[in-house]
Amino acid sequence: MMELNIWGMIGLYGGVIGGLLGWWFGRKKARKNRGLDELYYHIWQKARSYSWYVTLGALYVFFTLIIFGIELSTAMVLGILLLTHIASWGIIGIILTINMSSTAPLKPSRVKIGIIVFVTSIIVFTIISILTTNWLFLIFSIPPNLIALFIAFTPKQEDSEVTY
Template sequence: MEISIGATIGMCMGMICGILGLWFGRKKARKNRGLDELYSHIWQKTRSYSWYVTLGAIFVLFSLNVLGIELSSAMVLGILLFVHIGSWGIIGIILPINMSGTFPLPLSRVKFGIIVIATSIIVFTIMSIIANNWMFLLFSILPNLIGLFIALTANRKDSE
């Protein structure tokens, strides 16, 4: 069994940085009276929607397994963690903008942006699994940014 020192250090440092970021962020939000009912409602909804996305990813991974593609447990858990945390973060950006903005984002654009993001992640993940090269995931960055831009911007006609 080979132990990867870099991966172990990266995981530990990532966890420490995440916990410190959460702690300092909540401390700053408490100081600015940001931990109110709206905050609780937004992050409760974000967790709920993130689980829906994760269930979709589980379905895709099971489908890949049925098609005969071998997946290691570490790869599956990494993909699920990435999908869950990533969708939690993206939805956590969209909901506060939509709930506290002067005008709500058009739901059709948000849905289309999320579909673009989910499709690019699924397609490039499948390509990287089939090709056995994780570098294909880097190609999903541009479509994900385009999907995020579509989801977070309103039509000029709607905002006037």
């Protein structure tokens, strides 16, 4: 007889309900502020396209782990692939939105450094979690990921722009 994990069910379906509510309220607010224009659709379509490349990279990482003989559960792999795809879609969408609508676009070098730190952190801590079979190591990836996002999404202030 299978054991029912009530917290797993709450997390799984609560996450879906929370995500759908956030999406619905966000679109309602954007529609009210006339934010659902051609630029919006172009940005998020482009972001979705780029996120598939990130997902493809994650697939190659998993195939490499399998080649090295590391046992991976199907649920874990699918969860990480889903998280990779959705997170990269959101991050790339934010970067494109900032670059296309801001007066001071992001510096490509800072964005690249931030993305490299972010991806490296996730890969390293995921591998450590798989090898130790302790998923709590993924929590240690949160601080470097936040620093990487801060580096990527903060435009560098030039000395000439500072006014007193």
